[in-house]
Structure formats: structure tokens, C-alpha cells
Amino acid sequence: MSITKLNPLKSKIFNFFTSSFENSKGIEEIKNLPRDSNIKVLISRPNHRLGNQLLLSPLIQEVKNQFPNCKIHLVVNGNLSPILFSEFHFIDTIIKLPKKPLKNILNYTAKSIGLMSNKYDVAIAGNENSNSSKIFIKLSRAKFKIYNSGNIDSYKPEHIAKKPIYNLMKLLIAPNELRDYNYPKLSIKLTNEEIEKGKLLLRKLFGNNKNTICIFTFATGAKCHSKEWWSTFYTQLKNEFNDFNILEILPIENVSQINFESKHFYSKDLREISSVIENSSIFIGADSGMMHLAASTNTTTLGLFNGSNYNVYAPYGNENQSIDTNSVQIDEIIEKIKKLTL
Incomplete structure (x- = not known):
């Protein structure tokens, strides 16, 4: 055994x-x-x-x-x-x-x-x-x-x-x-030099000064949304946010639920990844270590939950939010992203 x-x-x-x-x-x-x-x-x-x-x-x-x-x-x-x-x-x-x-x-x-x-x-x-x-x-x-x-x-x-x-x-x-205690949020304490490096990495990736939306399509087990779900979501995201850069942050496994269709970024340096997220307008991803890394930056993090543990692991602080994708449609998620990126 x-x-x-x-x-x-x-x-x-x-x-x-x-x-x-x-x-x-x-x-x-x-x-x-x-x-x-x-x-x-x-x-x-x-x-x-x-x-x-x-x-x-x-x-x-x-x-x-x-x-x-x-x-x-x-x-x-x-x-x-x-x-x-x-x-x-x-x-x-x-x-x-x-x-x-x-x-x-x-x-x-x-x-x-x-x-x-x-x-x-x-x-x-x-x-x-x-x-x-x-x-x-x-x-x-x-x-x-x-x-x-x-x-x-x-x-x-x-x-x-x-x-x-x-x-x-x-x-x-x-x-x-x-009763209403102000709990500290997650933090990785990026230095100014690290933040500047992330800005330069984004500029090198896209060659423009547009705002960037980061997505993370991977998660383990039942927390991972299907390729069909991500394909639909990514298509609508592109259509509704054509004035934004869209960057997929890849996991250590180097896999993609959208088959690498978007511009993507791969690194084994966690502080480098967080510096790129720090310079983005919003991070959208499922319940995962990468979601918590994003919540450790100052960038708005939208957690996509596919079931339980919604209140236990959701990103909190600043404008961070979470969504139960079993009860919220993709159209509604897109509208929420619009409000968070105004």
C-alpha cells in the first residue's frame, strides 16, 4: 500500500x-x-x-x-x-x-x-x-x-x-x-525596482502603453474551469476589451486552458511574476496559488470559484472580489470587470 x-x-x-x-x-x-x-x-x-x-x-x-x-x-x-x-x-x-x-x-x-x-x-x-x-x-x-x-x-x-x-x-x-476589524491583506512587499522591472517586461511584451488584463486559466482538480468555459470567456473578454492588452500568466506546468491563444508570460521567478501583475489593471483567475500571489500585489484580483470554499479563500482587501461561476454567467462577469477597470 x-x-x-x-x-x-x-x-x-x-x-x-x-x-x-x-x-x-x-x-x-x-x-x-x-x-x-x-x-x-x-x-x-x-x-x-x-x-x-x-x-x-x-x-x-x-x-x-x-x-x-x-x-x-x-x-x-x-x-x-x-x-x-x-x-x-x-x-x-x-x-x-x-x-x-x-x-x-x-x-x-x-x-x-x-x-x-x-x-x-x-x-x-x-x-x-x-x-x-x-x-x-x-x-x-x-x-x-x-x-x-x-x-x-x-x-x-x-x-x-x-x-x-x-x-x-x-x-x-x-x-x-x-466587529469590523481591519485585517491586513496578503502582501509580498515588492520593491520599487521590482515594480519598475515588471513595467518594462510588459512594455517589451506588447510594445505599447495600453492597460493590461492578466488571466490565469489553470488550477488543480475541480477548481480548474474547463477549456470550453475559458474559450467562451476569453472570446468575450477580447471582444469587450479590445483597447486592453490581454496577458495569460502561465503556471509552472506551462499549460493553457485557451491553448496559448493569447500573449502569454512564463517565469519560474515568483517575484518577477508578481511584478508583472502589479503593473496590470486587473488579474482574473481561479482559486489557486497564483490567485493568492496576485492578491499579494496592489492590483485588483478577481477570483473565479468553481464550487465550495468561497468565503475561506477569496481574495480580499482593496477592490479584490470573488465570483461563484456556478451561479454567475460569463456576461455578468464581463460587466463586473468593466466596473473594476473603470
Whole structure:
């Protein structure tokens, strides 16, 4: 039997194990931490996926906002975080666990033991439903361990990037202040030089100064819209926006649901891709890591959702929006794009 087939059983075992994890006793004392002290904060999200790592950026920003002189340590899988967070200079250490732990068990174990040798003032699970996130918080030597928000109340957001912020802020401010809390949006913190590079790349691709619409036609599994859907959408987009450049951002797999009919851009440099998106008028794409990368820029992001998780993963902040394509017709999407590009 393959390891993959054992994953459901493994999840059930770990779910049972981590369901008993509770915030530290005396967690309410966290509000007595001096806000200007040099505290050490551990954020745990051992996952290698692009979207899941970008979804940590609001929490990272909020921790910095609340404790300006803090030093943040991240626990992640793989090598993306040093790229994505290269301009987050207050991140002191990124603990990069192997992308495939079971194939690199000695490295994984050594880094896990190394993590446990550090003392932290605060440790926060980057995803309260992630067993690995919670296990590393449990193993950490932290005074205050935050797994969740305790009792659920009406102010708790559904969005996966907002939940760990809520879990922290519920301990630091009055409950009524969370009613309309201004959660930080996803961010990759592009430099001025990177933004200028993206502008030059667009100019080189199209040879004009027209505004650009970026589309991303790929997604994994059921999140991916059919070639027929994208063909219809792309045809209408071209007809309605003939005074715009249309650029397809290609995935690492170098595939296209519109058979490469549009001008396209391929790069393995995530910051270069985001610099191109930054210089565009709007990004339109399905629920994917690339959608979250777009939402990390200042460009309006329109997420196309093909089913569930609409409120959990939708791009938020600025004019970012999402659409359930099961209930909204392409004509309506085109009209929404017109309003967002005025």
C-alpha cells in the first residue's frame, strides 16, 4: 500500500491527537507583554504550497503591528518562504522543513529538534485546522501558545488568512473592536525596482502603453474551469476589451486552458511574476496559488470559484472580489470587470 493511500488514516489519527490541544493556561496574560519589547514569536505552518505560505502574510504583518520590535520565526515546508518574504526584514529565522518529510526523515527530525531548542514568548498556529501547525506549537518552548480562539463567537471570520489574526487579537483587544476589524491583506512587499522591472517586461511584451488584463486559466482538480468555459470567456473578454492588452500568466506546468491563444508570460521567478501583475489593471483567475500571489500585489484580483470554499479563500482587501461561476454567467462577469477597470 502506498503512503498516499494511508493519508486519510494518518489524518484521522492526528486529528484525534490534536483535538485536545488548548491555548496555554493563563493565556489572558499575553496582553501584559510590553508591546515595544524584543519578544520572539513562532508562527507554524508546515506546508510547501504557494497559496498556503502567502496566506500567512497577513498574520506576519499583524504580529509586527502589535509588537513592532519582535523577532519572528517561521516554520514552513520547502524553499518558497525566503523568496516570498524576502522584504519582510523583521522575520528573523525561517525554519525550512523538507517538502517531503518521510523521504528526508533525518533532516526533518534534526530541524524539528533544533526548533525545540529555542524559547519563544508567543507561538501561533498559522492554521487552526492544520495538524502539523498545531503539533509544532505544542512541541515549542513557548510561554503563550495559541491554537485557536477558544469559544466561537459571531465576530470570527471564515477566511483562512484572518482566523489566526482573530485568534491573537481576541486576546489583545476588547471583543467589540473585532466587529469590523481591519485585517491586513496578503502582501509580498515588492520593491520599487521590482515594480519598475515588471513595467518594462510588459512594455517589451506588447510594445505599447495600453492597460493590461492578466488571466490565469489553470488550477488543480475541480477548481480548474474547463477549456470550453475559458474559450467562451476569453472570446468575450477580447471582444469587450479590445483597447486592453490581454496577458495569460502561465503556471509552472506551462499549460493553457485557451491553448496559448493569447500573449502569454512564463517565469519560474515568483517575484518577477508578481511584478508583472502589479503593473496590470486587473488579474482574473481561479482559486489557486497564483490567485493568492496576485492578491499579494496592489492590483485588483478577481477570483473565479468553481464550487465550495468561497468565503475561506477569496481574495480580499482593496477592490479584490470573488465570483461563484456556478451561479454567475460569463456576461455578468464581463460587466463586473468593466466596473473594476473603470
